[in-house]
Amino acid sequence: MTKAMHNPNGVERRGLMFVLSSPSGAGKTTLSRMLVSETPELEMSVSATTRPMRPGEIEGRDYYFVDRSKFDAMIAADEFLEWANVFDNRYGTPRAAVETALAAGRDVLFDIDWQGTQQLRSRAPNDVVSVFILPPSVQALEHRLHTRAQDSDEVIRGRMRKAGDEMSRFDAYDYIVVNDNIGMAFESVRAILRAEQLKRARQVGLDAFVQRMRLELER
Ligand SMILES: Nc1ncnc2c1ncn2[C@@H]1O[C@H](COP(=O)(O)OP(=O)(O)OP(=O)(O)O)[C@@H](O)[C@H]1O
Numbered sequence: 141m142t143k144a145m146h147n148p149n150g151v152e153r154r155g156l157m158f159v160l161s162s163p164s165g166a167g168k169t170t171l172s173r174m175l176v177s178e179t180p181e182l183e184m185s186v187s188a189t190t191r192p193m194r195p196g197e198i199e200g201r202d203y204y205f206v207d208r209s210k211f212d213a214m215i216a217a218d219e220f221l222e223w224a225n226v227f228d229n230r231y232g233t234p235r236a237a238v239e240t241a242l243a244a245g246r247d248v249l250f251d252i253d254w255q256g257t258q259q260l261r262s263r264a265p266n267d268v269v270s271v272f273i274l275p276p277s278v279q280a281l282e283h284r285l286h287t288r289a290q291d292s293d294e295v296i297r298g299r300m301r302k303a304g305d306e307m308s309r310f311d312a313y314d315y316i317v318v319n320d321n322i323g324m325a326f327e328s329v330r331a332i333l334r335a336e337q338l339k340r341a342r343q344v345g346l347d348a349f350v351q352r353m354r355l356e357l358e359r
């Protein structure tokens with residue numbers, strides 16, 4: 141699915157699909173924004189959703205906000221790489237933007253739930269790297285949802301009720317990060333991304349790179 145890109149070190153490598161999941165409010169959006177702003181080769185996948193827009197959200201930056209009939213038409217037209225029902229709404233990853241980014245040799249970041257992660261992994265098992273973000277405590281999670289101040293008390297109660305089930309999905313992920321101190325959590329996520337970019341199997345240009353140096357040494 142992915143094409144080779146050039147690393148800063150000059151070795152070609154395959155792009156990867158970097159997934160962050162967590163119970164609602166654990167910090168995926170915050171970490172995603174930090175990661176994208178510090179990683180030029182990483183592009184955020186913008187999902188489509190039927191959920192109402194929150195104050196401060198921007199169409200096309202945070203989500204594509206669509207109604208249920210548009211969403212279902214997109215499913216019928218096979219426009220999603222994955223989609224799922226989450227908290228009584230539908231969410232999906234538009235296929236075209238992701239395929240364009242990967243074909244241009246970029247990495248793509250996904251803020252999606254466990255169901256979407258499963259679907260991506262079954263499509264591209266070697267290209268998905270998944271990270272599950274846990275909150276430091278239940279109290280901190282609830283506090284964060286309240287201080288974000290973007291959902292009604294009823295919505296927050298619903299998300300807290302589902303947090304236990306969401307958290308139990310951690311064991312299907314490659315890496316687990318507890319987001320207590322945001323700076324430390326960010327450093328952990330960034331280190332995971334960097335290490336995965338450097339995996340030997342992703343650096344598809346290594347043979348050619350080493351071969352060039354060997355030829356030079358033999359001259
Ligand atoms: N380490 C942290 N310490 C304190 N507050 C944090 C931390 N990380 C994130 N937050 C705050 O917690 C709130 C929820 O974070 P965020 O929106 O990133 O969560 P999320 O996992 O993306 O949630 P959702 O799944 O509902 O979109 C935000 O107000 C954010 O600023």
Ligand SMILES: Nc1nc2c(ncn2[C@@H]2O[C@H](COP(=O)(O)O)[C@@H](O)[C@H]2O)c(=O)[nH]1
Pocket residue numbers: 161162163164168187188191222223224226227231232233251252253254255256257
């Ligand atoms: N399977 C998918 N899950 C998605 C997608 N986009 C977001 N999400 C997940 O939904 C919940 C709720 O998000 P919120 O913005 O309403 O708080 C959260 O777990 C997201 O990760 C998607 O395209 N596919």
